[in-house]
Amino acid sequence: MRIDVLTLFPEMFDGVFSSSILGKARDKGIVSLNTVNFREYSNNKHNTVDDYPYGGGGGMVLKPEPIFAAVEDLPVHRTSRSSDDEPTAAVKPRVILMCPQGETFTQSKAEELSAEQHLVFICGHYEGYDERIRQYLVTDELSVGDYVLTGGELPAMVVIDSVVRLLPGVLGNEMSAVTDSFSTGLLEYPHYTRPVKFRDWEVPEILLSGHHENVKNWRLQQSLYRTLERRPDLLEGRELSKKEQAWLEEWKRQKQE
Structure with a gap:
C-alpha cells in the first residue's frame, strides 16, 4: 500500500x-x-x-x-x-x-x-x-x-x-486485529496475564482451565456485557442468538439484585 x-x-x-x-x-x-x-x-x-x-x-x-x-x-x-x-x-x-x-x-x-x-x-x-x-x-x-x-x-x-495495522504482516499476531474492539461489532473482552494473583485480585479461573470452548464462550459473554454497559448503541440492530440473549437477560437480572 x-x-x-x-x-x-x-x-x-x-x-x-x-x-x-x-x-x-x-x-x-x-x-x-x-x-x-x-x-x-x-x-x-x-x-x-x-x-x-x-x-x-x-x-x-x-x-x-x-x-x-x-x-x-x-x-x-x-x-x-x-x-x-x-x-x-x-x-x-x-x-x-x-x-x-x-x-x-x-x-x-x-x-x-x-x-x-x-x-x-x-x-x-x-x-x-x-x-x-x-x-x-x-x-x-x-x-x-x-x-x-x-x-x-x-x-x-x-x-x-x-x-x-490491518494490513497482512503488520501485527505480530494476525488474530490481534480480528479480535479488537469494534472488529466484531462489540467491545473487546477483558485480558489478564501473569501473575495469577496480584494484591488479592485473581485471574478468572475459567481462563486457567485450558478448556478452549469455555474460554471462547466466556470471552463472548464478557464482550456482550461490556458492550451493553458501556456502548449499548452498538447492540442496536444486532441479531443476537438465543444463547446471547439468555446471557444478557441473566446479566441484567444479576445487576438488578
Whole structure:
C-alpha cells in the first residue's frame, strides 16, 4: 500500500511514521508512507495557499490550485503480477479529505480502506476548503469525531494508524486485529496475564482451565456485557442468538439484585 499525505506541516509526521507499528510496517516494505507540503505547489510569488472567501465572512479558505496540483503530481502507484513482476495498470487512489463535516470514521471504514492500494490524505487548515476540492477531487470525507481541531494532521494520523495495522504482516499476531474492539461489532473482552494473583485480585479461573470452548464462550459473554454497559448503541440492530440473549437477560437480572 502507498499512502501520501498532503499537509502544510510534514514535520508533524516524522515521529509517527518512523515509530512503533507504522515504522515497522514501513521498514518491512508493507506500506510506503510519504508527506507532501502542498505549499510548494502554490502558483503565486508569496507561496500562499489560502485566500479570503467570496461573499465575505471570517477566516481563510484553502485555494484549489495547490491541492489539485499536488495530487496530480503524485507518483503513479502500480502493482505487479506475482508471476512475472510486470506492472499492471495504474491504481486510482482514494483521495480522503479530513474534515469535521465528513463521515464519522469507524472500524468498518478502516477495514474498507485497508483493502485499497493507494490512499491520499488532504490535511487542511484555516476556515475550510474551496468547495471545488470536495466536488472534483475528493473521493471520501472523514471525521474522527464531533469536535474541531486546528488542522487535519492529527485526524489523518489516527486513520492511517488504524488502517495500516490491518494490513497482512503488520501485527505480530494476525488474530490481534480480528479480535479488537469494534472488529466484531462489540467491545473487546477483558485480558489478564501473569501473575495469577496480584494484591488479592485473581485471574478468572475459567481462563486457567485450558478448556478452549469455555474460554471462547466466556470471552463472548464478557464482550456482550461490556458492550451493553458501556456502548449499548452498538447492540442496536444486532441479531443476537438465543444463547446471547439468555446471557444478557441473566446479566441484567444479576445487576438488578
